[in-house]
Each structure stands twice: as structure tokens, then as C-alpha cells.
Amino acid sequence: MGESNNFFKSAFSVDNVIFGFDDGDLKVLLIKRGTAPFKGKWALPGDLVYPNEDLDNAAARVLLELTGLKNVYLEQVHTFGAVDRHPLGRVITIAYYSLVKIANFELTPSSWASKAKWHSISEVGDLGFDHNEILNACFNRLKQRVKSRPVGFELLPKKFTLTELQHLYEAVLEIELDKRNFRKKILSMNLLKDLNETQENVAHRPARLYSFDKVKYERLVAEGYNFAL
Amino acid sequence: MGESNNFFKSAFSVDNVIFGFDDGDLKVLLIKRGTAPFKGKWALPGDLVYPNEDLDNAAARVLLELTGLKNVYLEQVHTFGAVDRHPLGRVITIAYYSLVKIANFELTPSSWASKAKWHSISEVGDLGFDHNEILNACFNRLKQRVKSRPVGFELLPKKFTLTELQHLYEAVLEIELDKRNFRKKILSMNLLKDLNETQENVAHRPARLYSFDKVKYERLVAEGYNFAL
DNA sequence: TAGCTTATTGTAAAAATTACAGAAATATTG
DNA sequence: CAATATTTCTGTAATTTTTACAATAAGCTA
Structure with a gap:
């Protein structure tokens, strides 16, 4: 990003690490990006936050659009705002995770995703953006949470x-x-x-x-x- | 905030709950706001994030400007983004807390503050914006942290x-x-x-x-x- | 009915937590 | 300098929690 007399574009987004449990394995729902940047790469589902939308709502919307699910456990984890984390401008992103009962729905990939797929947490490769870091933060939070709150049942x-x-x-x-x-x-x-x-x-x-x-x-x-x- | 054809202003800020320990009491450093909105009210120190400033840096800068301290324990806690949380537009704020050794500095209130003062955590009154909620979130995080990490010594x-x-x-x-x-x-x-x-x-x-x-x-x-x- | 697979159950040892009080060290005062 | 006041410092027994560990029961399949 340029110097101070450049026009400054900034925006905020949410990213949602959607966890599921199946076959004895913890899974995470990733999308294959259908548009630039990182077209063709796996990434976390996310979207820009609408002008009059609260953050939790935005995260819930991302989940709803992808899974059709409502009233799902959702927790904000951390906000990532490195200046150069997004190639197109300053976008800070608020990371959430969700816990879903994996059998309860069909995947319905939305516009920004050409494909959505469950990945075993241990087999997640190199993701677009800083999404590996985000996934890690959310997984660590989940590990902590599961010991101090009965959230495991959500899965x-x-x-x-x-x-x-x-x-x-x-x-x-x-x-x-x-x-x-x-x-x-x-x-x-x-x-x-x-x-x-x-x-x-x-x-x-x-x-x-x-x-x-x-x-x-x-x-x-x-x-x-x-x-x- | 208005409908979709209104011009949309958005920005992000950091707020920093600065904790100190003195006289057997946990204290928090508040500023009396010198400008609108909430002029004359006590509030958390904070500022807008500069275009090419990382979030942690922004929080550290707020602390530095107010206290002159560097290399202080700093932890991001939560991001607050209710649509109407700021009276002048959409401002989402990333909340941090810091732990300082209270005797180590003189207060040097900056431009946005007419006055800075330590308040016992139990005697904090009604703050501007959603700052009571932010303070609470940070205090709760500190309670949790102090049990699982040796951060108490920072105070x-x-x-x-x-x-x-x-x-x-x-x-x-x-x-x-x-x-x-x-x-x-x-x-x-x-x-x-x-x-x-x-x-x-x-x-x-x-x-x-x-x-x-x-x-x-x-x-x-x-x-x-x-x-x- | 024999064999396979997974579910279900208890106990003893070790470790961690809790509750609890009296003697020691220094400064102050008369 | 002796008495007093204040706070530091220390140990043990009872209780609770955690850990390690294996044999029998239940239902299914062949």
C-alpha cells in the first residue's frame, strides 16, 4: 500500500472457521476460491461486513449462506489486521469459529466459492491470505473452550x-x-x-x-x- | 445510521485498557474526553488506526503517547462493532489491555484527553461509548490470563x-x-x-x-x- | 452356539488441595 | 531496654482429586 497521499481504501471482513466432527475426526469447512485473489486456492469462508450489519451477524450470515444453518454456536476469536494481509487493500478481518452438527445439512457453495469441502484438521494445506494463521488461532481457542465450557456437544x-x-x-x-x-x-x-x-x-x-x-x-x-x- | 444510498463512512480504532496495581488495588487508566462526542466523560484511551499501522502497533502507540512506556505487555481481547456503537459513524474498535508497573512513569495526557487518571477498578463509573462493556471484557480476560500465564508480574x-x-x-x-x-x-x-x-x-x-x-x-x-x- | 467386537464397571495408589495457628523478626514506644 | 505492635514465615493432617489399570457383559454374525 502506498504513501499517505494515496487514496486509502479500507474495509472489514469476517472469516468463519466452521468446525464439524465426523468419523472420529475434527473437520473444517473450506472453500475453493472462485475469484481473485487466491483464485483456485482453499480458504476460509468469509465476507465483507455490510454497512449496517453487526459483526456477529456477518459471521452468522457467512455460515447461513454456506450451510443453511441458523442458531449455531459462534464465537469471536481474534482480529487480524496486518497492513499487507490482503493484496487488494487494507482489510482487517474478524475471525470467528462455529460448531455445527455435520450431518444436519447439505453444502450449498455461494457466489465467492466454486466449491466447499470438509477437510480433516490434520490435512489442511496451504490456504490463501493469512488463513492458516486464523485457523490456528481458532483451533487453539476451541481447544481451550472445550475444557471450560460444554461446547463439545454442539458438534x-x-x-x-x-x-x-x-x-x-x-x-x-x-x-x-x-x-x-x-x-x-x-x-x-x-x-x-x-x-x-x-x-x-x-x-x-x-x-x-x-x-x-x-x-x-x-x-x-x-x-x-x-x-x- | 441511514439507508444504503447514504454515503458510508467506516473506520477502525483501538481502545486500550491500561491496568496498574497500586496500594493493593487494581487500577485502570482513564481519560476525561476533551472533545465531542462524550466530551467531559471518562473513557478508555484509544485512537483510530493509521492507514499503514498494524493493530498491535496502534494499541502500543496509544499507550506510548499516554504514558511514555514501551515494551509493555499488550494483549488483544475482542472487537466491538455494533452498528451504532459510535455516534459519528461506523467505527469498529479492537480492544486491548496493557499491564504496566504503575510507578514507572508520569502521565502525559495527549491531544484527545484533557486529563488522565487512575481509577480503582471497583470505582469506575459510567464511561463514554460502549467502554464499560470493553473494560469488562478486558478485566475478565485478565482474570483468566492471570491464572494460566505469569502475567501478574508485569504489574x-x-x-x-x-x-x-x-x-x-x-x-x-x-x-x-x-x-x-x-x-x-x-x-x-x-x-x-x-x-x-x-x-x-x-x-x-x-x-x-x-x-x-x-x-x-x-x-x-x-x-x-x-x-x- | 462359538466367536467377534465394543460397552461397561471399580479399586487402590498417588498427588493435589484444603484448613488451620503459633513462633520469629523488626520497629516503635514508654 | 523492656514491652508492645505489626507483619513475616513456616508445617501437618484430613480431604479430595487424579491416575493407572483389566475382567466381564451384551449383542451381532457366522
Whole structure:
């Protein structure tokens, strides 16, 4: 960007790291850019913020346009504003992440994307812009959050088994957990409803299904409760 | 703000919550605004981000102009972008906080401030803009940070007593700590250097002085160490 | 019904946290 | 200089939390 007597163009955008969990793996939804800059490269979904749109709304809109989903967990993480981060001018971007139940929708790539695809977090390559850095910041925030808030459930279907829940934590935290200790701890919180149902169509002993008791959690929070894994 | 055919003005700013610790109390540095909007009201120090200035630089500049201090702990917290948060147009602001050793400087209020003053965190009144919300977000982040990183030392002089350190934690966390357990825990980290010096000019048994061993801390972090109070 | 696969459960050892009080060091005062 | 006032400094036992670890149960398939 030039000197002070150049006309100064500035804008703000949001980028949204959309996380999903499938097949024991943490995934992130990337788009293949259909327009310059970085045409043909994978990148995070994002858009400029409209003149009278709040930031959270803009991030939710990006998600809605791509997935059709509303009322999804969304958290602002960090704002990236290096002077030269965008090749076309000064664009600072506010990074968000979302947690979606991956089975709940069909992908509907929008105008700025020629293609959208889930990528395993461990297999994300070189992204356009500073998006690797943004992805990293969001992944780190998620790791932290998952230990101090019951957000992991946002990535699972309503009904889930304890093994699925454990695998989710293992995928997000990138560590292995002891099965018995994990179950002991999570059940001792009394935040899971035992649905008295079991898995169907599995070729082995079917596991019990549980759901997260959000109402109870919020009651406890009001009394000062702190979720901690 | 008006409809889409109005000319749209947008800008970004940084606001910096400058924390200090003095007299057993957590303080925040506020300015009395000398110009509209909110002229005469207390507010956070902040400024527009220059066209070719990175965000962290802008926040550091605000601090430098007000205090003359460089190389200060600075952390980005959150970006506030409600459409109507600024009465003169769309201004989104990136909030930072800084931790300064309060005795180290003289206040030199700059152009946008007619007056700067330390306020006890518990006695901050109604601020201009959305600055109460910003202050809150930064205070909450500090509370969290102080438990997981050794940032508390940024608020203390190089040499400090264990009692001072404890009072700092109590002020930030807004809880009381047990003296013996606090000392046991902090000393067991082996991150404090016992300086073999004691306080002078106190009307009672003088306490030993310690300093934080940053070099050792960074060595440990490289090996995977995690500070936790 | 035998074999396969995954689910489910408990206990003992180790580590961390909590609660709690009295003696020691220095300055001040009479 | 002795008595007093103030704050520093230190240890232990009880409790709670965390960790390590493996055998049996349940349902499916062949």
C-alpha cells in the first residue's frame, strides 16, 4: 500500500472457521476460491461486513449462506489486521469459529466459492491470505473452550454415546484419554441424560445413548457452577 | 445510521485498557474526553488506526503517547462493532489491555484527553461509548490470563514480596487466598528468585524480596511447562 | 452356539488441595 | 531496654482429586 497521499481504501471482513466432527475426526469447512485473489486456492469462508450489519451477524450470515444453518454456536476469536494481509487493500478481518452438527445439512457453495469441502484438521494445506494463521488461532481457542465450557456437544448429534463423546474430546484436544476415567468424570457432572436407549444397527454390543441437559447446565451456571473437563 | 444510498463512512480504532496495581488495588487508566462526542466523560484511551499501522502497533502507540512506556505487555481481547456503537459513524474498535508497573512513569495526557487518571477498578463509573462493556471484557480476560500465564508480574515492580504478589492476585481475581497455601504453591513452581534482600523502612518485620525468573520460565515453556495458579 | 467386537464397571495408589495457628523478626514506644 | 505492635514465615493432617489399570457383559454374525 502506498504513501499517505494515496487514496486509502479500507474495509472489514469476517472469516468463519466452521468446525464439524465426523468419523472420529475434527473437520473444517473450506472453500475453493472462485475469484481473485487466491483464485483456485482453499480458504476460509468469509465476507465483507455490510454497512449496517453487526459483526456477529456477518459471521452468522457467512455460515447461513454456506450451510443453511441458523442458531449455531459462534464465537469471536481474534482480529487480524496486518497492513499487507490482503493484496487488494487494507482489510482487517474478524475471525470467528462455529460448531455445527455435520450431518444436519447439505453444502450449498455461494457466489465467492466454486466449491466447499470438509477437510480433516490434520490435512489442511496451504490456504490463501493469512488463513492458516486464523485457523490456528481458532483451533487453539476451541481447544481451550472445550475444557471450560460444554461446547463439545454442539458438534455431536442430539443423542450420542460416551465413546463418541470421548473421541470428540480426543480429536479436539489431540490427546488420548482413559476410557474409565473419562466416563467417571463426565458422568459425575450429572449433565448427561441417560436416554435408556441404545444404538441400533451396530455389529457389536450397542452402547447407551445420552443427551446433554442444557437446561440443567444453565441452572447450575446461575448458581456459580463451572464446567471443567 | 441511514439507508444504503447514504454515503458510508467506516473506520477502525483501538481502545486500550491500561491496568496498574497500586496500594493493593487494581487500577485502570482513564481519560476525561476533551472533545465531542462524550466530551467531559471518562473513557478508555484509544485512537483510530493509521492507514499503514498494524493493530498491535496502534494499541502500543496509544499507550506510548499516554504514558511514555514501551515494551509493555499488550494483549488483544475482542472487537466491538455494533452498528451504532459510535455516534459519528461506523467505527469498529479492537480492544486491548496493557499491564504496566504503575510507578514507572508520569502521565502525559495527549491531544484527545484533557486529563488522565487512575481509577480503582471497583470505582469506575459510567464511561463514554460502549467502554464499560470493553473494560469488562478486558478485566475478565485478565482474570483468566492471570491464572494460566505469569502475567501478574508485569504489574509489580521487579522486586516484590510474596504478600504483594498475593494481594495482586486477590485484587485481580476478586477472591481471598490462604497465605500459607498461596506461598507453598507459588514457591513450588520454582519461578521466583529469592534475592536474599529484605524490605527497608517498614515498621515491622521486613519481608524477603523476590523477582520473577523469566528466562527460566521460557526455558520450561519450551519443554511443555504450563503455568497454572 | 462359538466367536467377534465394543460397552461397561471399580479399586487402590498417588498427588493435589484444603484448613488451620503459633513462633520469629523488626520497629516503635514508654 | 523492656514491652508492645505489626507483619513475616513456616508445617501437618484430613480431604479430595487424579491416575493407572483389566475382567466381564451384551449383542451381532457366522
